[in-house]
Amino acid sequence: MVVEKDYIIETLKNSGIKSQVYTAMKKLKQGNEVHVAAVLRNGETFTRSGSKRRFMDQEGHQKRRVRLWNRSTSFHVVIADTSEEAVEGILESFLRNLKKGIAVDGNWVNIVVGDVDWVEEGDSILKAKVAVQFDITFEGGIYEDRDIKSMDIGSMNREEE
Numbered sequence: 001m002v003v004e005k006d007y008i009i010e011t012l013k014n015s016g017i018k019s020q021v022y023t024a025m026k027k028l029k030q031g032n033e034v035h036v037a038a039v040l041r042n043g044e045t046f047t048r049s050g051s052k053r054r055f056m057d058q059e060g061h062q063k064r065r066v067r068l069w070n071r072s073t074s075f076h077v078v079i080a081d082t083s084e085e086a087v088e089g090i091l092e093s094f095l096r097n098l099k100k101g102i103a104v105d106g107n108w109v110n111i112v113v114g115d116v117d118w119v120e121e122g123d124s125i126l127k128a129k130v131a132v133q134f135d136i137t138f139e140g141g142i143y144e145d146r147d148i149k150s151m152d153i154g155s156m157n158r159e160e161e
Helices: 002-012 025-030 086-099
Strands: 036-050 051-058 061-083 101-104 107-120 130-147
Touching: 002 036, 002 061, 002 086, 002 101, 025 036, 061 086, 086 107, 086 130, 101 130
Parallel strands: none
Antiparallel strands: 036 061, 051 061, 061 130, 101 107, 107 130
């Protein structure tokens, strides 16, 4: 969850956010900035999985990677500024910089962007005139690698009567 959050924050900064990116709702409410961004934890779900995949490691040994759990981690992202044009520019830059997925602990995690909601000045706790908010979900899993024992030819013995 830490890698995913740091990735979103870094992508926001590369997209034009010059101020601090808030990670807690309490600090976001207390902030008096009009140019602001936030990455808030939205939840995480786990479901059992049993998918398996064979691969060969760097030493040439056959392994089986078992996905024990599907893991879906969601973050709520807020981008706010003084004008709709400024917010839209940052949002478009953010979406251009956002990858299809990232590697977390050597495993691929897909990135899915949810519905975008535009908020006007009176409808928000923020001091900004316009804000956009949306959810980003990281779809990955928890894996376990298992060795595959190779069989030698002639290793099976048959008793003859």
